[in-house]
Amino acid sequence: xxKGTSLGARLLAAPHLVWSAIFVVVPLLVVAFYAFTxxxxxxTFNNIKEINNYAGTFALSIWLGLxxxxxxxxxxxxxxxxxxxxxxxxxxxxxTLVMLPMWMNFLLRTYSWMTILENNGLINTFLTWIGLQPLxxxxxxxxxxxxxxxxxxxYMILPIYSVMVKxxxxxxxxCQDLGGNRIDVFRRVLLPNSVPGVVSGITMVFVxxxxxxxxxxxxxxxxxxxxxxxxxxxxxxxxxxxxxAALSLVLMVLxxxxxxxxxxxxxxxxxxxxxxxV
Amino acid sequence: MKKxxxxxxxxxxxxxxxxxxxxxxxxxxxxxxESLRGTTLYVYNWGEYISDGSEGSxxxxxxxxxxxxxKVEYTNYASNEDMYAKLLGGGANYDVIIPSDYxxxxxxxxxxxxxxxxxxxxxxxxxxxxxxxxxxxxxxxxSIPYTFGMVGLIYNTAMVxxxxxxxxxxxxxxxxxxxxxxxxxxxxxxxxQYYLDIDINTENVEDWQRAAEKLKEQKPLIQSYVMDEIxxxxxxxxxxxxxxxxxxxxxxxxxxxxxxxxxPKEGTNVFVDSMCIxxxxxxxxxxxxxxxxxxxxxxxxxxxxxICYGCPHTGVQASDDYDLKGEEVLYPASVDFxxxxxxxxxxxxxxxxxxxxDELKIDGANNTAxxxxxxxxxxxxxxxxxVSIIRKKRRENDN
Numbered sequence: 001x002x003k004g005t006s007l008g009a010r011l012l013a014a015p016h017l018v019w020s021a022i023f024v025v026v027p028l029l030v031v032a033f034y035a036f037t038x039x040x041x042x043x044t045f046n047n048i049k050e051i052n053n054y055a056g057t058f059a060l061s062i063w064l065g066l067x068x069x070x071x072x073x074x075x076x077x078x079x080x081x082x083x084x085x086x087x088x089x090x091x092x093x094x095x096t097l098v099m100l101p102m103w104m105n106f107l108l109r110t111y112s113w114m115t116i117l118e119n120n121g122l123i124n125t126f127l128t129w130i131g132l133q134p135l136x137x138x139x140x141x142x143x144x145x146x147x148x149x150x151x152x153x154x155y156m157i158l159p160i161y162s163v164m165v166k167x168x169x170x171x172x173x174x175c176q177d178l179g180g181n182r183i184d185v186f187r188r189v190l191l192p193n194s195v196p197g198v199v200s201g202i203t204m205v206f207v208x209x210x211x212x213x214x215x216x217x218x219x220x221x222x223x224x225x226x227x228x229x230x231x232x233x234x235x236x237x238x239x240x241x242x243x244x245a246a247l248s249l250v251l252m253v254l255x256x257x258x259x260x261x262x263x264x265x266x267x268x269x270x271x272x273x274x275x276x277x278v
Numbered sequence: 279m280k281k282x283x284x285x286x287x288x289x290x291x292x293x294x295x296x297x298x299x300x301x302x303x304x305x306x307x308x309x310x311x312e313s314l315r316g317t318t319l320y321v322y323n324w325g326e327y328i329s330d331g332s333e334g335s336x337x338x339x340x341x342x343x344x345x346x347x348x349k350v351e352y353t354n355y356a357s358n359e360d361m362y363a364k365l366l367g368g369g370a371n372y373d374v375i376i377p378s379d380y381x382x383x384x385x386x387x388x389x390x391x392x393x394x395x396x397x398x399x400x401x402x403x404x405x406x407x408x409x410x411x412x413x414x415x416x417x418x419x420x421s422i423p424y425t426f427g428m429v430g431l432i433y434n435t436a437m438v439x440x441x442x443x444x445x446x447x448x449x450x451x452x453x454x455x456x457x458x459x460x461x462x463x464x465x466x467x468x469x470x471q472y473y474l475d476i477d478i479n480t481e482n483v484e485d486w487q488r489a490a491e492k493l494k495e496q497k498p499l500i501q502s503y504v505m506d507e508i509x510x511x512x513x514x515x516x517x518x519x520x521x522x523x524x525x526x527x528x529x530x531x532x533x534x535x536x537x538x539x540x541x542p543k544e545g546t547n548v549f550v551d552s553m554c555i556x557x558x559x560x561x562x563x564x565x566x567x568x569x570x571x572x573x574x575x576x577x578x579x580x581x582x583x584x585i586c587y588g589c590p591h592t593g594v595q596a597s598d599d600y601d602l603k604g605e606e607v608l609y610p611a612s613v614d615f616x617x618x619x620x621x622x623x624x625x626x627x628x629x630x631x632x633x634x635x636d637e638l639k640i641d642g643a644n645n646t647a648x649x650x651x652x653x654x655x656x657x658x659x660x661x662x663x664x665v666s667i668i669r670k671k672r673r674e675n676d677n
Binding site for chain 2: 053054056057059060062063066114115118119120121138139218221222225229230233234235236237238239240261264265
């Protein structure tokens with residue numbers, strides 16, 4: 001930032017700063033406070049220690065979150081490229097279609113997946129009708145991952161698309177002029193330039209997937225209790241705010257670590273410099 | 279500008295006149311409903327627990343709004359525990375809540391309920407004697423019964439071809455994946471406790487652990503822990519067996535005639551849900567007006583017909599419009615099994631129960647395959663990182 005930001009600019013930024021302070025920083029401090037106190041308000045590490053019991057749940061949440069993120073990436077990347085290469089009108093329509101499901105609350109959309117996946121649901125009714133064996137889909141981990149992918153994939157498509165649509169096509173031509181084939185174009189131009197979009201897409205899919213509780217409750221049955229479910233139950237059923245806050249804090253730290261690892265990939269190494277090494 | 283305002287207010291006065299005349303004749307409480315016109319009343323109730331105008335029924339809240347000009351903000355909860363968490367969280371204000379017996383006992387103990395002014399609720403006289411002064415509110419100062427009922431087993435006769443009379447069917451491997459259970463600890467533990475013949479209000483740690491073990495044993499057979507989702511799942515034949523509240527069975531049976539109902543021989547939980555006013559209610563007078571309104575015979579009949587729970591109201595029981603009079607499921611002629619109310623538990627036992635419940639929910643999460651997979655991912659990430667660093671170094675050297 002330039003030295004001596006004008007007063008006007010600072011005034012314009014002020015509401016956002018105040019907002020962030022009140023609704024982001026203060027709540028985080030409250031979470032931290034609860035995590036390190038017991039019900040009498042005394043300082044304690046017990047809440048954090050008890051998290052040992054939930055190691056398996058943490059691992060499962062992160063694992064399913066990773067799978068969902070990977071699937072989203074694989075599905076979204078070609079689609080985003082395809083959209084970005086289309087004509088302007090087509091692009092607008094496609095992006096509207098991607099965002100269309102977001103006009104409806106995701107709780108409702110998840111709920112309707114129950115009706116689709118159930119043993120007597122839409123898919124199985126159809127399968128039986130054409131004479132095939134019905135599949136068992138609901139109440140499995142697969143169903144939970146499906147729910148995550150379905151709910152969060154727009155958050156992967158949109159940032160990748162917005163990076164790709166800004167890509168200067170002359171870079172692609174330069175690569176081809178220098179004798180690059182299709183694979184070179186992808187590896188040396190497209191991929192390095194889309195990394196910022198991919199990274200923010202991964203963040204926006206991974207974080208809500210890891211912390212979700214609704215999807216696992218509705219689609220996972222008893223097979224999949226995620227860390228979000230445990231946190232929800234700590235607050236809603238046990239009224240144990242201290243335990244819930246400790247779990248939330250640890251979850252946040254884990255997510256931050258994952259994000260930091262990923263940002264290293266996008267920030268420093270050759271991917272960012274890729275543009276210069278065509 | 280002033281003229282427009284005057285005209286508008288005159289118009290408003292005119293528009294509401296017939297309603298206010300009607301209101302004055304209908305209510306005989308000491309509260310003047312007119313003074314409450316234009317205020318808002320926050321009602322927090324169970325899901326599917328009021329006649330809401332669907333399928334040609336009476337829209338009770340709308341009726342109240344039309345009559346008194348008080349806006350009803352109506353929201354739902356799925357369990358007593360959810361309601362308690364919301365109430366304790368303090369973020370929202372409610373004027374009327376309808377919790378169950380043991381929760382009312384807890385709320386009274388924790389000083390979270392307002393005493394009712396019974397002079398504002400003359401329709402209390404409709405409550406039969408046996409539903410007054412119940413254990414959770416011995417002097418009957420805080421609550422007025424709304425419904426009662428028992429928990430029983432609902433099963434789909436198309437999927438279960440034996441006669442069921444016991445909770446043990448919920449542990450029968452034959453029905454693996456087709457059994458539902460409550461998604462709230464009190465009701466779920468209650469079933470295990472009846473099955474093991476343990477007192478449902480026990481304060482004994484070992485008893486609770488035994489019940490938890492029993493639930494863990496059952497978990498692999500359970501399709502899902504549910505509350506209101508049960509309606510869809512049982513009506514569509516998605517699950518074969520589920521414990522739930524008797525009144526809701528009647529609603530489900532309307533939509534799927536294969537469903538049958540039984541009270542298990544080991545005994546079951548009986549409950550009363552009562553209308554209360556929580557501490558901090560902003561509109562207590564309107565809340566009492568609302569409670570009195572809910573006890574009017576025709577309103578109570580509409581509710582009783584709609585929600586199908588047992589109705590502790592002499593006016594309804596005498597009314598010709600009541601469709602469920604003498605319904606065997608709601609009003610069994612003889613009860614030859616143990617029935618008990620849930621009582622409020624000590625804080626220690628409550629916390630033990632919820633911890634055991636959390637443990638049950640995550641049971642089976644310790645999966646070595648998941649750990650191995652995660653370690654593999656970490657290894658791959660490290661390898662990629664190392665390779666890219668090496669390549670970068672090499673390139674720098676080249677330059």
